[in-house]
Amino acid sequence: MKLWEGRFDAPTAADADAFNESLSFDKKLWRADITASVAHVTMLGKSGILTEEESETIRAGLHAIYEDIERGALVIQGAEDIHSFVENELVARVGQVGKKLHTARSRNDQVATDMRLYVRASADKAMALIKDLIGALLARAKESVGYVMPGFTHLRKAQPINCAQYFNAYSEMFLRDLDRFAALRKRMNVMPLGSAALAGTSWPIDREVTRTLLGFDEMSQNSLDAVSDRDFVAEYLFAASLAMAHLSRLCEDTILYTSDEFGYWNIPDAYSTGSSIMPQKKNPDICELVRGKTGRAYGHLMGILTTIKGIPLAYNKDMQEDKEPFFDTEKTLFDCLSIYTAIVRTLTLNVNAMFEAAGGGYATATDVADYLAKRGIPFRDAHAVTGKLVRYCIEKGKTLPSLSLEEFRAASPVFEADILKTVTTRASAEGRNSVGGSSTEAAKAGIASIKKRLKKYPV
Ligand code: ARG
Numbered sequence: 001m002k003l004w005e006g007r008f009d010a011p012t013a014a015d016a017d018a019f020n021e022s023l024s025f026d027k028k029l030w031r032a033d034i035t036a037s038v039a040h041v042t043m044l045g046k047s048g049i050l051t052e053e054e055s056e057t058i059r060a061g062l063h064a065i066y067e068d069i070e071r072g073a074l075v076i077q078g079a080e081d082i083h084s085f086v087e088n089e090l091v092a093r094v095g096q097v098g099k100k101l102h103t104a105r106s107r108n109d110q111v112a113t114d115m116r117l118y119v120r121a122s123a124d125k126a127m128a129l130i131k132d133l134i135g136a137l138l139a140r141a142k143e144s145v146g147y148v149m150p151g152f153t154h155l156r157k158a159q160p161i162n163c164a165q166y167f168n169a170y171s172e173m174f175l176r177d178l179d180r181f182a183a184l185r186k187r188m189n190v191m192p193l194g195s196a197a198l199a200g201t202s203w204p205i206d207r208e209v210t211r212t213l214l215g216f217d218e219m220s221q222n223s224l225d226a227v228s229d230r231d232f233v234a235e236y237l238f239a240a241s242l243a244m245a246h247l248s249r250l251c252e253d254t255i256l257y258t259s260d261e262f263g264y265w266n267i268p269d270a271y272s273t274g275s276s277i278m279p280q281k282k283n284p285d286i287c288e289l290v291r292g293k294t295g296r297a298y299g300h301l302m303g304i305l306t307t308i309k310g311i312p313l314a315y316n317k318d319m320q321e322d323k324e325p326f327f328d329t330e331k332t333l334f335d336c337l338s339i340y341t342a343i344v345r346t347l348t349l350n351v352n353a354m355f356e357a358a359g360g361g362y363a364t365a366t367d368v369a370d371y372l373a374k375r376g377i378p379f380r381d382a383h384a385v386t387g388k389l390v391r392y393c394i395e396k397g398k399t400l401p402s403l404s405l406e407e408f409r410a411a412s413p414v415f416e417a418d419i420l421k422t423v424t425t426r427a428s429a430e431g432r433n434s435v436g437g438s439s440t441e442a443a444k445a446g447i448a449s450i451k452k453r454l455k456k457y458p459v
Pocket of ligand 1: 081
């Protein structure tokens with residue numbers, strides 16, 4: 001039965017029904033819908049809009065529906081949307097009194113409330129998964145404080161870095177994601193219920209009762225805005241998109257670093273795939289898929305922004321289009337965070353290969369220039385002297401650490417014996433002791449700082 005058929009002479013066409021329906025996807029909201037209805041009907045009883053007995057009958061009916069769906073005894077089907085489904089089922093179970101549930105309420109404030117309850121829980125889950133991922137990155141960082149690896153700019157070896165500093169860099173990104181979810185969760189925790197269709201209601205409702213029951217921090221202060229605000233969906237999709245961007249960068253590093261050409265890490269067999277034709281192949285499909293799925297999240301973000309941009313006040317059916325992009329993004333984000341946490345936990349690091357690679361590409365040239373500059377040579381001149389030394393190495397097929405003191409002194413008399421220590425891979429990484437830098441001390445401080453900030457976000 002349609003909730004609105006009283007005004008109509010003829011039934012809607014089958015294709016119109018199929019086009020209009022949302023049950024096929026909004027059935028995911030069933031828990032939120034019943035929870036919100038239980039709160040609403042409790043409030044109706046307390047405010048004297050329904051008798052306590054009516055309220056209790058409806059509440060018991062809703063609880064029974066909840067339990068039946070939960071244990072698979074009731075299948076969600078055969079209605080326009082989840083709100084109609086629950087109400088039809090309620091009336092079938094408790095009789096005429098069930099029709100009083102929708103007093104002082106509209107599907108417009110109902111769906112806005114359901115969506116907020118759902119997205120709020122989803123933000124909590126996203127935060128828990130991001131925390132898991134940061135936990136995995138922290139464990140890798142702890143294990144690698146003594147390891148040196150190449151740091152890149154323009155994908156050319158730039159300077160040796162601490163492997164822990166590398167993992168910490170991703171923790172920093174995901175900490176910001178965590179903070180974004182926490183912030184949007186706080187901002188969205190405002191209850192629209194009680195706004196009714198658009199203008200509020202003449203019934204003597206007590207919104208404070210429903211607000212408390214549903215765990216909202218505040219109640220909305222404008223009914224027109226409350227029924228038509230989907231900012232929180234857009235914010236969630238943005239936070240998810242940026243988290244996916246960070247995951248995608250980590251995927252790209254993983255794909256490069258596990259290639260034969262780099263050989264810094266290995267993905268274990270359990271998270272690798274093969275080729276149907278090339279027997280030798282071990283492919284990073286999972287990383288590629290996470291990188292690829294980032295496009296889905298971005299697409300959904302653009303979708304919701306475009307959907308909401310031209311909607312006149314207040315509710316319009318366009319808003320039904322918030323759900324599928326949201327559900328798909330949520331699943332994508334959760335799947336990608338979970339699988340990548342497993343990959344981070346199980347990667348193996350080729351410590352020697354990373355160290356060897358870190359010494360290539362004249363990666364300690366900045367240390368040579370800094371050495372001169374610290375002894376009074378203007379940095380620009382020190383840069384030029386070092387550039388010439390690099391050219392000398394290229395011509396002679398040498399590396400900077402392999403040069404003799406005489407070769408250094410031929411380039412500048414300022415060099416003393418200690419340049420030979422300064423120019424090594426490890427000394428280079430260890431020398432950068434600035435906050436957030438590549439020294440062991442700085443990397444350890446980075447770990448401690450991440451752990452401390454992580455504690456701010458209870459799961
Ligand atoms: N399925 C609808 C949605 O997602 C529910 C609200 C319907 N409201 C209405 N006035 N037709 O937005």
